[in-house]
Amino acid sequence: MGNKEIISPGGTMKKLFREIIKNRNCYLLLLPTFILLFVFEYYPALSAVYYSFFEWDGFTPPRYVGLENFIQLIFKDTVMAISAKNITILTLFRVIIAITVPLFAAELIFGIFNTKMAYIYRTLLVIPMVVPSMVNLLVWKFVYNPQYGLLNQFLKAIGLSNLCRAWLGDFSTALYAILFLGFPWISSLWFLIFLAGLQNISTDIFDAAKIDGVTGLKRIRFIDIPLILGQIKLILILSTINALQGYVGIMVLTNGGPGNSTMVPGLYLYNNAFYFNKMGYACSIGMILFSILLVLTYINLKYIRSSEEG
Amino acid sequence: MPKGIKFLSVFITLCIILSTGASGFAQKKTIRMDARDYYPRERLSTDRWNPPTYLWKLEKEYERLHPDIDIQFIRPPEGMDADVWLTTQLTGGTAPEISEQLFSEVNRNAYKGWYVDLAPFLEKPNPYVKDNKKWKDIFLEIAIATGKAADGKSQYVLPTGITGTAIFYNKDIFKKVGIRPPSTWKEFMDIQEKIKRAGYIPFAFPMAGEKMRANWSLRTIQDMILDSKMAEIKGVKGKIKRTAIEASAISQKELVQAIKRGVYSARDPQWQEQLRLFKEWSKYWEDGYLGVDSQGAYMLFINGQAAMMYESAAQIKPVEVDPLRKFEYGLFYFPRITKESSPYATGISAAAVGGVTGAGSWIIPYTTSNKRLVDETIDWLMFITAPQNYIPMANDLGAAAPALKARKGLDKRLEPFVKSLERGVFRIESFYRGLTREYAEAFYQILQQYLADKLTLQQACEQIQVEMEKAANALIDTHPEWGIKK
Numbered sequence: 001m002g003n004k005e006i007i008s009p010g011g012t013m014k015k016l017f018r019e020i021i022k023n024r025n026c027y028l029l030l031l032p033t034f035i036l037l038f039v040f041e042y043y044p045a046l047s048a049v050y051y052s053f054f055e056w057d058g059f060t061p062p063r064y065v066g067l068e069n070f071i072q073l074i075f076k077d078t079v080m081a082i083s084a085k086n087i088t089i090l091t092l093f094r095v096i097i098a099i100t101v102p103l104f105a106a107e108l109i110f111g112i113f114n115t116k117m118a119y120i121y122r123t124l125l126v127i128p129m130v131v132p133s134m135v136n137l138l139v140w141k142f143v144y145n146p147q148y149g150l151l152n153q154f155l156k157a158i159g160l161s162n163l164c165r166a167w168l169g170d171f172s173t174a175l176y177a178i179l180f181l182g183f184p185w186i187s188s189l190w191f192l193i194f195l196a197g198l199q200n201i202s203t204d205i206f207d208a209a210k211i212d213g214v215t216g217l218k219r220i221r222f223i224d225i226p227l228i229l230g231q232i233k234l235i236l237i238l239s240t241i242n243a244l245q246g247y248v249g250i251m252v253l254t255n256g257g258p259g260n261s262t263m264v265p266g267l268y269l270y271n272n273a274f275y276f277n278k279m280g281y282a283c284s285i286g287m288i289l290f291s292i293l294l295v296l297t298y299i300n301l302k303y304i305r306s307s308e309e310g
Numbered sequence: 311m312p313k314g315i316k317f318l319s320v321f322i323t324l325c326i327i328l329s330t331g332a333s334g335f336a337q338k339k340t341i342r343m344d345a346r347d348y349y350p351r352e353r354l355s356t357d358r359w360n361p362p363t364y365l366w367k368l369e370k371e372y373e374r375l376h377p378d379i380d381i382q383f384i385r386p387p388e389g390m391d392a393d394v395w396l397t398t399q400l401t402g403g404t405a406p407e408i409s410e411q412l413f414s415e416v417n418r419n420a421y422k423g424w425y426v427d428l429a430p431f432l433e434k435p436n437p438y439v440k441d442n443k444k445w446k447d448i449f450l451e452i453a454i455a456t457g458k459a460a461d462g463k464s465q466y467v468l469p470t471g472i473t474g475t476a477i478f479y480n481k482d483i484f485k486k487v488g489i490r491p492p493s494t495w496k497e498f499m500d501i502q503e504k505i506k507r508a509g510y511i512p513f514a515f516p517m518a519g520e521k522m523r524a525n526w527s528l529r530t531i532q533d534m535i536l537d538s539k540m541a542e543i544k545g546v547k548g549k550i551k552r553t554a555i556e557a558s559a560i561s562q563k564e565l566v567q568a569i570k571r572g573v574y575s576a577r578d579p580q581w582q583e584q585l586r587l588f589k590e591w592s593k594y595w596e597d598g599y600l601g602v603d604s605q606g607a608y609m610l611f612i613n614g615q616a617a618m619m620y621e622s623a624a625q626i627k628p629v630e631v632d633p634l635r636k637f638e639y640g641l642f643y644f645p646r647i648t649k650e651s652s653p654y655a656t657g658i659s660a661a662a663v664g665g666v667t668g669a670g671s672w673i674i675p676y677t678t679s680n681k682r683l684v685d686e687t688i689d690w691l692m693f694i695t696a697p698q699n700y701i702p703m704a705n706d707l708g709a710a711a712p713a714l715k716a717r718k719g720l721d722k723r724l725e726p727f728v729k730s731l732e733r734g735v736f737r738i739e740s741f742y743r744g745l746t747r748e749y750a751e752a753f754y755q756i757l758q759q760y761l762a763d764k765l766t767l768q769q770a771c772e773q774i775q776v777e778m779e780k781a782a783n784a785l786i787d788t789h790p791e792w793g794i795k796k
Contacts, residue, residue, distance in 0.1 A: 058401045059422045146598035147610060169518055169601020171762050252389070257518060258600040259759045274394040276748045 045290075052283035058273075062280060069284035080285070083263045086175060090264065091243040097185045098239035099232060105186045106194035107220060122195065129188035137252045140181050144168045144253070168254050174262045181249055190235050197228035237300050241293055265289055338380040341687050342406035346392065347624070347669035347709055349385040359631045364706035365694075372693050379686060400424050405675035407687045412671050413457050414743035416467040417562075420459055421788065425466035426674040428457075431688045432465060438696035445692060452554045452731075453713035456666040460561070466673060470695060471710030473623045473668030474727030475526055481638040483510055483617040491642035495587070495652075498645040502594035505617045512594035514616035517761070519603035521742055521754050523620050526663040527591075527644075528740035531584045533661040534647045535654045539580060540737055543568040552734025556665035559737035562785065563792050565744060569782040570794060574738075576775040580654050582767055584740075585760060587652060592761050600758055609634075620644075623668065623727035627708030630723065641726055643733075661736040664727065668710025749781035 020027055052069055056062035073080050105125060112118040128136075143150045146166035155163050167177040201224070209215070209223050225232070247266030250256060256263035256271075265285055273282035343365075350365045369381045384406055386395035393415055399405040400419075416425060432446035432454070439448055446454050449470065457467045479491060484501075487508045492498040502512035516523055533552075536543065540550035544560050545567060553559065560568075568574035575581060596602060596610055608625070610616040612634045621629075629639055644660035678687050694700060697716035704712045704720070711724040738744065741753040753774055760770035786794050 057422070058397075059424070144601070145606065146601050147596070147606065147615075164597075166598020166601030169598045171600075171759075171764060174601075254601075255519065257755065257758060258762060259755045259764065271751065274398060275391070275751070276746070277397065278748075 048283040048286050051280050052287045054280040054283075055278075056280040057277040058279040059277075065280070069281050070288070073281070073284055073288065079260050079263060079268060080265065082260045083265045083268050086262060087244060087264045087266075089175065090179065090246075091240060093179050094243040095236065095239050098187060098190055098235055098243075101185045102187050102190035102235075103194050103232075105191050106198055107224065109195060110198045125186055125191055126188045128186075133248070134252070136182065137249055140249075141168075141253055144177055169258055171258055171261050174254055174258060178250060178253065178262055181253075190239070193231050193235060194228060197231035198224060201227050233300060237297055240296055240300075244289060244293055338378055339683060339686055340380045340382055341408065341683060341690055342382045342384055343690070344385060344396070344406045344409035345383050346385060346410040348703065348707055349383055358633060359628055362703075362707045364703040368694055368699055368703065372690060375693075376689075379690070381690065400675055400677075403677050403680075405677050407674065407678040407681070407683050408691060409673050409675060410669075410671050411467060411673050412667055412743070413467050413469055413556075414739070416457075416671075416673060417460060418743075418747075420464070420466050424676055426676065426679050426684055427464045427466060428468055428674065428688075429463060429465040432468075436692040436696060437689075438693050438699070445695075448695065448697065448714055448716070450666070450713045450715060453666045455555050455558070457671075460563070467671050468673075468691070468695075469666040469671040470700070470713050471668030471670035471704070472664070472666055472713050472724075472728050472731065473710045474662055474664035474730035475620065475622045476641040476643055476726060476730065477618050478611065478621050478625070478629060479618045479640050479642065480611070480614060480616075481640050483508075483614070483637070484640075487617075491640065492645050494650070495645050495647040495655075496650040499590070499594075499651070502591075502617075506594060511596045511610060511616040512618065513591070513596075514602075514607035514610040514619045515592070515595040515599050516602050516604040516607040517595075517599045517758060518601050518606075521750065522622075523604065523607075524588075524754065524757065525740055525742040526620060528584055528588060529663055529736040529738075530644045530660045531587050531647065532581075532738060532740050533736040534656070534658055535580060535583045535587070535652060536738065537656040537658045538654070539573070543574050543738065545571075550737055552661055552737060554662075554665060554731040554735060556667055556735050562744065563789070563794070565738065566782045566785050566792070567794060569778055570796075576771040576778055582771050583652055583654050585757070585770065586767060587647070588757075589761055589767075600762060622664070622709075623711070623724055624709035626723050626727075630708075643730060659733055662730040662733050663736060664731060665735050666713045669707060670704075670710065670712070745778065745781035746784050748784070749777050752777040 051062060053064060053066060054062035055065045055069075109118055109121050109125070112121065142148070144167040146152060146164075146169065149167075151167060152164040155161060165173060167173050205223060205227070206219070209219055214222060245266050247264050247270060250262050250264055251267055251270070254262045256267050266289070269282045269285040269289070272278045272285065345365055348362050348365050350363045351361050352363075353360055365383060369383070372381060373379060386392045393411065396405065396409055396411060397419075399409075400422075419425075433444050436442045436445040436448060439445075442448060449468075450472075453469055453472075454465070457465050457469045459466055477491075483505065484490065487501075487504050487510075489501040489504055492501050505512040540559070541548055544550055544564050550559050565574060592599065596607070596616060602610075607616070607619055608621075608628075611619040612629065612632050614635075614637055629635060644663070646657065646659050647655040648657055649655050672691060674684060674687055674691075678684050694703065695712075695714075697712075697714050697718075700712045700714060701716070701719045704710060704724075708721060708723070711720055711728045742750050756765065756770050756773045756777070759765045760767065765773070783796050786792065786796055
């Protein structure tokens, strides 16, 4: 409450300043965090805005080119066009998966009445969180290996050897193989957020729903989902950001190939910045990604409202 | 006195005492070395052969001689492109005092002022070599020549590792099928057909990940196919002879000029022939080669599934000692293309792929100069390149022969690769280092599409031509001193 008074519109600057002096130790303790945030987060982001208007190799003096980088990127760059198409497919798929599968898993665990069993299942679903993502990626690389891979060996074992292929080296399957990464797609973090949301719903509501005959899928649709809309919104934003910016998995598994069939803007940005030394151009890719994310986040915040927000 | 202030004063006093005490000790100068292939490390349980360790021995010996110096070894993070890593270090001003980079990359970046010119130091005596007057005298001339900058004077890199390539073959499979190593492209295709019919993979070829094998192959094929055109490309009359200095016959500037004049063009059917032959060969590679990396190809060969693989001297030690190998192996050079296989062939032998471009292309970044550590770093480099140190170090690694005049004690297994250079190396870089990195990337993507039948030969070459012209223009922008008009 006290904080609200300090920053209320009616409060004067003088009063605010006095409060800051009064709580100077707290503000001083926050200062290093803000300095580090500025140096490592805000300054690079702001400088990327600046350098997106330059041709710059990262070392020699930059040359101002105006909007040339953006014009090239949006209207002439064929690799960027392929990347945009790929990332749209990947993002749509990953966001839908991020919302549905962990929610489904959370509902299943939430529905277990035996607390001991629920705890065991919850732990089992969270354990994968501690496995480094690189290990996961290397396992998937092995699964897709055309000669020794688990997938082709399995297909051979069940008599479907005609379906065997180089999953990551085939133009027609590489992107889908990337989509399939991480199957069964239960992200531990998203799962925990959903479960926490469900556990936060008052039992009175469930009791009332039960009396009214709202059970099973109906309960999920009319009670659970509206009441965890805040969590859904959060995961929608975070998974969109992750999916749009993500490229590490692709870099490890296909490096954008074969051809450019799995190229995504994040990897293209990385290649331009560190492989082609085109820092200015890379910054302009970053700017476009940032703008898209900003618009999507705004739409999300404006049009999806949780029960708490009314 | 408040408790906090009392604590602060005690803390500051302690800091002053400690810093005064520390200054009493002589501070060591640290030389961080990105030793790359020579990076010493302990053998891991997953290793199938011993990793290099010899630098540890040299480090100890050197630090005993120079107690004020502390040598530290570093290397790029596992899985990261070493050049990308070094570029970021150089850009950020945090590069190690000594590092490794191929001469082609060094020449690409030299205009940025990233490297210390080693030429004056090469004129000085190496104190670790008996009776040496000039350090450069201990190296083969091709080593010094390979590292020369475009101005012909500066020396921003000291290439000291000779490498070569060869086709490794499974002698047991060859014996079973009843074939011998081929000498012409026609024979090469014929034996692969026989191997395929016998149920083996004729050739393990990686087309995913790094682009080296495709680059080596296309360099060699291109050199034979464009043999009759070399002088025209260079813009002179007469014959352009091969030398042992990689891509020296036709410089980057001459290549750009040839592109602008239209004599080096992907629209030229003679140029296109290299891609046609490459694709013809690809039908003998393993299934899904677009998804197989060099490690995957190596495993196919070493497990006896594939009859051949194209590798460099760096694979000699692994193949020799790998416990997975249950067969005899042999080496042969890339086959000669004759009129039987292509109307453009002149019958010239295949050029060697290699040169003084193996492990140990040493550079000293500008940051070492900023730290006033150039003299100390040069001294360490002189120490390790002294034959009594460098030859055992190279033998321990087993990947590249030192480009030294002294050969005593050199591992005999590296000899065929050194010998391969006698044929002279390719005259034009195909795509990997010749123009820009962006061109290399685009070329490779187009090549993959062509191999997968996503593009016809004409479509692929048209796209390559666009990228080639783009790269030529980018280089003209970077090098206004060339005086070439767009």
